[in-house]
Amino acid sequence: MPCLYRHVQISLHERRGALRRPSMARITGSHLICKALKLEGVKNIFGLAGDHILPVLDVMADQDFRIIDTRHEQAAVHMADAWSRITEQPGVCMYTTPGFANAIPGLTNAMHTEGPVISIAGCADTHDLGRGAQQEIDQVAMAGPMCKGSFMVHDARRIPEFIARAMRLAFSGRRGPVHLTIPIDVQEQSVEEDEIVLTNPEAYRAKESVLAAxxxxxxxxxxxxxxxxxxxxxxxxxxxxxxxxxxxxxxxxxxxxxxxxxxxxxxxxxxxxxxxxxxxxx
Incomplete structure (x- = not known):
């Protein structure tokens, strides 16, 4: 019994210690989107506001992003396309799920003009996917034929990875648009900040032209x-x-x-x- 009593005392002590342990800093998926885009030097966001991207737009509004709200999503993509080709910087456009459908003609044009455009759209929460919630459409499949790559982010921890991958793909070889679908709950997901890996763009894509052999x-x-x-x-x-x-x-x-x-x-x-x-x- 003394041994068991001592074991219980130690266990309680450890639990109290765990409760007193200072909590780690946390960060949301929306903040991670902003951090990853800032690393790429992105300051302008072209798009049309709506429910599916409100979490990230709320965060962007409190930071030094310039949000150009258009009247139609296709126009947003055309603006991002022109910006990317004139400035040699990524053109980022954002919209809702039905708004993404409107953006398709713009993405098709960006593919032909070889504009390094990053298309980001929100969608229903991950647990609602497949149920037709919030005007759900298969964005990843729709974007496939007119983009160099099309991906869905299922975990906020991987947001920097996917944005880095999209940037590298958009600028490598023959340039063109890349699409990312980021569900609402992933935008709002809170994760431990020490779990996040942010990589400098110079580590994963060339900033200057690569010389031929x-x-x-x-x-x-x-x-x-x-x-x-x-x-x-x-x-x-x-x-x-x-x-x-x-x-x-x-x-x-x-x-x-x-x-x-x-x-x-x-x-x-x-x-x-x-x-x-x-x-x-x-």
């Missing part, structure tokens, strides 16, 4: 030398820059005629002696 450059030069009537067609990828200096140096060094299309328009003046106007596919 020297061997591939030598092969390209060899092909050019053998060409009889070479013509440079500068496509949208040539416009992944704020300046056309590199393209202009290239054509002036090689003395090759150049035509431009889409995002490359304007990189070189139409008055340049080697510029031959706009190239139209199909």
């Amino acid at each position: 020297p061997e591939l450059v030598r092969r390209a030069i060899a092909v050019l030398r053998e060409a009889r009537k070479p013509l440079v067609i500068a496509g949208s990828a040539a416009g992944y820059t704020l300046s056309g200096d590199a393209l202009q140096r290239f054509i002036e060094m090689t003395r090759l005629p150049v035509v431009t299309e889409e995002q490359a328009r304007g990189l070189i003046s139409d008055d340049h002696p080697y510029a031959f106007g706009f190239f139209e596919r199909g």
Whole structure:
């Protein structure tokens, strides 16, 4: 009995100690969305407010985000698309579940213009998914054909991971939009702050253009030398820059005629002696 009594005393002491232990700082999914976007330098949010994204908009309203509330979700995507291509920064747009349906044409256009757009939509609580609650639609499947990636976030702890993944995917290779669905209860979910991993963008995506391998450059030069009537067609990828200096140096060094299309328009003046106007596919 003395041993059992001592064991009970120790157990009670441990429980009291646990109750007195200082609680860890907690953070909500909405705050994590803001933190992850700020790491990427995002300040402007294009969208249309509604129930499915109110938790995160409430947090953003208290911070230094600039929320541009549009009259239609498609317009929000077009604005984010233009912003991303003109500034070389991610264009973020946000809307409700039915609002996401309105955004589809804008996302389709962003895919063709190669704009690094991050589409974020709210939806019903995770335990209500599959019941048709709150105008539920399969956002992830709908976004798939017109986005480089489409994902649903089921746990607030993974919000920074998914936003980082979306950013990297949007800017890598041929650029384009990426969609994230974040349910209301995930936006409101409270988690221990020490469980969260926030990664600097420089650790998971290149901020500057990646140079081609020297061997591939030598092969390209060899092909050019053998060409009889070479013509440079500068496509949208040539416009992944704020300046056309590199393209202009290239054509002036090689003395090759150049035509431009889409995002490359304007990189070189139409008055340049080697510029031959706009190239139209199909």
